[in-house]
Amino acid sequence: MIDKRVADPEQAVAGVADGATVMIGGFGEAGSPIELIHALIDHGATDLTVVNNNTGSGEVGLAALIRAGSVAKMICSYPRSTNSTVFPDLYRSGRIELELVPQGTLAERIRAGGAGIPGFYTPTAVGTELAEGREQREFNGRGHVLEHALTADLALIKARVADLHGNLLYNRTARNFSPLMAMAATTTVVQAAEVVSPGEIDPEAVVTPGIFVDRVVHVGSPAHESDLVARGVTYP
Amino acid sequence: MTSAPVGLSREQMAARAARDIADGSYVNLGIGMPEMIAQFIPEGCEVILHTENGLLGMGPSPDDGYGDPELINAGKRQVTALPGASYFHHADSFAMIRGGHLNLCVLGALEVAANGDLANWSTGGDSIPAVGGAMDLVSGVKAVYVMTSHCTRDGTPKLVESCTYPLTGVGVVDRIYTDLAVVDIGPDGFEVVDLTAGVSFDEVAALTAGPIRDARSTEVER
Numbered sequence: 001m002i003d004k005r006v007a008d009p010e011q012a013v014a015g016v017a018d019g020a021t022v023m024i025g026g027f028g029e030a031g032s033p034i035e036l037i038h039a040l041i042d043h044g045a046t047d048l049t050v051v052n053n054n055t056g057s058g059e060v061g062l063a064a065l066i067r068a069g070s071v072a073k074m075i076c077s078y079p080r081s082t083n084s085t086v087f088p089d090l091y092r093s094g095r096i097e098l099e100l101v102p103q104g105t106l107a108e109r110i111r112a113g114g115a116g117i118p119g120f121y122t123p124t125a126v127g128t129e130l131a132e133g134r135e136q137r138e139f140n141g142r143g144h145v146l147e148h149a150l151t152a153d154l155a156l157i158k159a160r161v162a163d164l165h166g167n168l169l170y171n172r173t174a175r176n177f178s179p180l181m182a183m184a185a186t187t188t189v190v191q192a193a194e195v196v197s198p199g200e201i202d203p204e205a206v207v208t209p210g211i212f213v214d215r216v217v218h219v220g221s222p223a224h225e226s227d228l229v230a231r232g233v234t235y236p
Numbered sequence: 237m238t239s240a241p242v243g244l245s246r247e248q249m250a251a252r253a254a255r256d257i258a259d260g261s262y263v264n265l266g267i268g269m270p271e272m273i274a275q276f277i278p279e280g281c282e283v284i285l286h287t288e289n290g291l292l293g294m295g296p297s298p299d300d301g302y303g304d305p306e307l308i309n310a311g312k313r314q315v316t317a318l319p320g321a322s323y324f325h326h327a328d329s330f331a332m333i334r335g336g337h338l339n340l341c342v343l344g345a346l347e348v349a350a351n352g353d354l355a356n357w358s359t360g361g362d363s364i365p366a367v368g369g370a371m372d373l374v375s376g377v378k379a380v381y382v383m384t385s386h387c388t389r390d391g392t393p394k395l396v397e398s399c400t401y402p403l404t405g406v407g408v409v410d411r412i413y414t415d416l417a418v419v420d421i422g423p424d425g426f427e428v429v430d431l432t433a434g435v436s437f438d439e440v441a442a443l444t445a446g447p448i449r450d451a452r453s454t455e456v457e458r
Contacts, residue, residue, distance in 0.1 A: 027289040027326075028312035029305055080366040088364050100365050103288065104330030104372030111327040123375045124334065127406035130367065172323055173290045174306035179325040207325075224305045 003164045004216045005195065009039035012189045012217040013154070016045045019072075020153040023051040023110065023181035024062060029225035031174030033158035033191050034061040036217075038235050040156065041065050047072045051110070051150060053103065053177060055079040055087035058229030063087070064236070071096060075150070077103035083229055102130065105147055107180055113149035114183025114212070122147055155185030158222065159208070162192035163199075166213025167206045175207065182212040191219040241439045243386065243415025244432050251276040252430075253342060253383055253413040257283055264288065264333070264373060266343040267311035270383045273342060284320075286338055288329050288369040293321025310369065333369070334376035341377040343370065345384040345412075347399040350425035350446035352409040354382065355401035367404075374405035386414035386443055393445040395419065395426055416440050420451065427451035 006012050013036060016022065022040070026032035041064060050071050056063030063086040065071060079087050079098060090096040101109065102124050112120055121144035125131045135146040157178045160171040168190060170178060182188045195218045228235075244252060246269055254276035257263060264286045265271050274296065277283050285294040287309040294309060295316035303314035317323075332338055347355040354374055357367045374380050387393050395412065411429075412419040417440045418430035425447030428437055437450045 028308060030289065030308050030312075031306065078366045078368045080364050091364060092362070098365070100367060102367050102371040103326070103369035104334055104376075107326035107330050122334065125371045126375070128371060128403045130371065170323075172304060172307040172317070173287075175323055175325050176290050177326045180327050226305050 004166045004210070004213060005164060006215050006217050009035050009191065009217055009219065010042065012036060012191070012215050013039045013043050013156070015187075016040065016043060016154050018045050019047045020045060021049040021051065021151070023152040023155040023177075023185055025155070025157045025176065025178035025181050026062075027053050027173065027176040029057070029061075030172070031158050031170065031176050031178055032061050032225055033156045034223050034225060034228070035219045036156040036158075036189060036191050037061050037065050041068050041070065041236060046070050049073040049075065051075045051106075051152060051181070053077050053106065054081060055084070057081040057084045057225060059084070059086060059234035060228040061225050061235075064234065066090065066096065073097040073099065075099040075101060075106070077101055077106050100130065107177060109147055109150040110177065110180040110184045113151040114180060117149055119146055119148045121145065150184060152181070152185040153187065155181040155188040157182055157188060157190045159190050159192040161194045161196060161201060162190050162213070162216045163196050163201050163210070164216070165198050166190065166210030166216055167198075167201050168192070168208035168213065169201060169205065170207055179208045182208050187214045188212055189215045189217070191217050191222065193220060193222055240391070241416060241435045243435065246272060247276075249383060249413055249415055252418070253381065254278065257281070257340065259283070261339040262286055262292070262332075262337065264338055264341040264377065266341065268344050270342040270344060271311070273383070286329075286332060287315070288333065288373075290324050290326060290329050291315075291317060291321060292324075292332075293318045330369070330372055333372050336376055336378055338377045340379045340381060341373045342381045342383050343373065345382045345394060346401045347394050347396050348382055348384070348409050348412055349396055349398045350421070351398075352407040352421040353399050354380070354404045354409050355399040356404050358402045360402055370404045374408040379410050380408050382409050382412045384412065384414055386416045386440070393443055395444045395446055395448075397446040416443065419448075422449075422451065424449070
């Protein structure tokens with residue numbers, strides 16, 4: 001019988017090694033798996049490469065992970081936030097590396113990684129500094145840049161509903177990168193506000209099929225980043 | 237010494253751009269000034285707004301107390317989903333963009349060059365580089381419009397011969413809405429297709445740092 005549940009966030013992130021690549025779902029606070037990120041901070045793995053669209057806000061969640069010194073490199077499209085100086089301070093002092101990727105290219109690199117496609121050509125960024133030094137090729141008279149797939153050792157995902165097989169539903173625009181990251185990681189860990197039995201999610205409605213999910217942890221009332229930031233919470 | 241011409245307010249610019257959006261269009265509005273266009277879509281014209289973080293059918297900000305921190309736009313502001321809306325993941329969202337399925341995007345600009353080059357993502361120097369979805373939008377959306385003040389606050393033209401800031405895309409802009417004029421990108425540079433009331437072509441040309449011609453059709457002239 002398949003039951004992918006683990007007892008708590010600590011067990012969910014167990015086994016991540018120093019130097020691992022970790023994909024973290026979310027766009028801003030929508031879909032950010034804060035409880036799993038905090039468990040990763042507690043775990044203490046260092047020298048991580050983290051893939052997320054942003055770099056967090058305040059001093060909780062992703063920003064807290066970066067502030068803890070766990071992250072050697074960020075791969076993202078938009079490392080700015082109105083209410084966090086964590087990433088900018090480290091970046092300006094040369095203590096964190098940044099790979100800046102156009103948002104759609106980032107999504108497609110992750111999708112490709114999960115789909116067994118090692119690389120692809122895209123017209124995005126041709127003629128800009130983000131395409132400098134990259135292999136380029138013309139298709140239909142138009143320039144394209146070669147992009148390489150992204151994979152990860154671990155993906156941290158926030159879902160609204162999971163069943164014991166790992167089939168997932170998300171909440172509104174909290175879906176964003178998560179279905180792609182779930183495919184692209186060796187181990188995909190999901191925190192879900194509701195965990196149900198197989199059959200309780202309509203197969204027609206499943207967004208992420210359970211084959212892409214390894215561990216499910218029930219986090220009944222997940223924190224919202226903006227609430228924590230507004231209350232001045234810092235982690236740990 | 238002549239005084240600077242009086243141009244449109246931000247709201248008036250948004251209303252002017254909204255007038256040109258066709259009924260039934262799928263449109264992505266950039267963060268900041270272009271977002272305001274949504275408030276001025278004419279009655280009887282149905283436009284489906286796309287936000288790249290995974291929503292088609294985006295509606296206005298929610299009433300106080302009715303927001304969901306996980307229902308946001310690309311600027312991370314809380315929004316609503318209108319009847320007929322759909323949610324999707326980022327690869328699908330950028331397939332809509334890169335695959336040419338969106339009719340129009342309207343973006344802000346630091347500079348637009350006479351050949352349609354756009355610079356809007358980086359001021360260079362010490363700023364933290366952040367590109368978001370801008371390069372994907374300009375590479376894939378069928379029509380790329382820009383909405384911007386004609387000049388910077390210190391009076392420097394933003395419509396230029398060639399961009400000095402890092403490029404977002406090469407030859408991608410089709411049309412520019414400024415406080416002073418509506419300007420198309422033509423084969424020989426900027427083409428003024430409409431002027432703000434009370435503003436002359438010569439005034440616009442004097443505040444533009446690239447080749448520009450008067451392309452208003454006689455029918456449009458009043």
